[in-house]
Amino acid sequence: MTPYVQFADSRKDPWVDFYDEPQYNLTDTTGKTTKQTVTVKNYPWESWYDTRTKADGSRWFEDGEDIQIEMDIDGPDGVPDVVNSGGTMTPTWFKPIRTDMSANQSFNAGLSATLSIPLNRKLVKQCHEAAAAQINMQNQLISNKRLDFELARLKNCGELKKAGIFFHPASPYHSVCADVVVTAAGGQIIPHEHQLPQPQWQQPTSSSQSSSEVTVLSSDGTGLPTLQIGTVSEESSQESD
Numbered sequence: 001m002t003p004y005v006q007f008a009d010s011r012k013d014p015w016v017d018f019y020d021e022p023q024y025n026l027t028d029t030t031g032k033t034t035k036q037t038v039t040v041k042n043y044p045w046e047s048w049y050d051t052r053t054k055a056d057g058s059r060w061f062e063d064g065e066d067i068q069i070e071m072d073i074d075g076p077d078g079v080p081d082v083v084n085s086g087g088t089m090t091p092t093w094f095k096p097i098r099t100d101m102s103a104n105q106s107f108n109a110g111l112s113a114t115l116s117i118p119l120n121r122k123l124v125k126q127c128h129e130a131a132a133a134q135i136n137m138q139n140q141l142i143s144n145k146r147l148d149f150e151l152a153r154l155k156n157c158g159e160l161k162k163a164g165i166f167f168h169p170a171s172p173y174h175s176v177c178a179d180v181v182v183t184a185a186g187g188q189i190i191p192h193e194h195q196l197p198q199p200q201w202q203q204p205t206s207s208s209q210s211s212s213e214v215t216v217l218s219s220d221g222t223g224l225p226t227l228q229i230g231t232v233s234e235e236s237s238q239e240s241d
Contacts, residue, residue, distance in 0.1 A: 001113040011103040022091035031077030031084050042067045
């Protein structure tokens with residue numbers, strides 16, 4: 001579910017409520033003459049008065065009858081009469097026209113929710129499993145690359161340290177091989193020495209307070225404590241102290 005708030009404000013600029021539209025005199029009644037056949041009355045006072053007679057002496061058209069004649073009729077030629085008369089096209093008046101401009105404002109607030117139901121859940125599940133398998137494979141490949149890098153670093157640093165080559169402690173690359181330790185290989189003993197004391201044997205002596213035989217092992221100034229083998233009496237123990 002997602003809440004939303006929307007506000008919109010639209011208007012035109014510059015704002016004009018009305019504008020004046022010029023109006024012109026476009027009257028066009030003359031300028032072109034055309035021949036037309038018209039029906040007129042045959043009257044003596046008209047210019048088309050027909051007094052012709054037939055062979056028998058009767059008239060073709062009596063007074064007041066309809067006759068058809070051809071006349072030149074003046075009609076429009078597509079040019080306003082004011083221009084044909086030598087004038088100019090100037091507005092005769094101005095008509096106010098509404099622009100129909102409007103300012104629109106809207107405010108919407110609500111909550112939208114989408115409910116999606118897969119039609120085939122098996123395919124969706126397989127898609128998720130395929131995505132997880134792909135991610136696991138990529139992570140494993142990265143881990144393999146990391147392992148190869150660490151093994152190569154361990155091998156190279158170890159060989160260089162065995163050869164006596166290493167970074168100076170003040171070098172910024174000293175940490176590259178800082179955690180690599182070189183020791184003897186398994187089953188091999190590094191040549192070394194041990195300082196062993198040399199024992200000196202003394203003849204046993206008799207004592208009135210003890211009938212036991214005592215053997216004393218001296219360290220001969222090696223700093224090791226004196227080892228006595230046998231039964232020691234109190235007197236001999238005090239003497240040894």
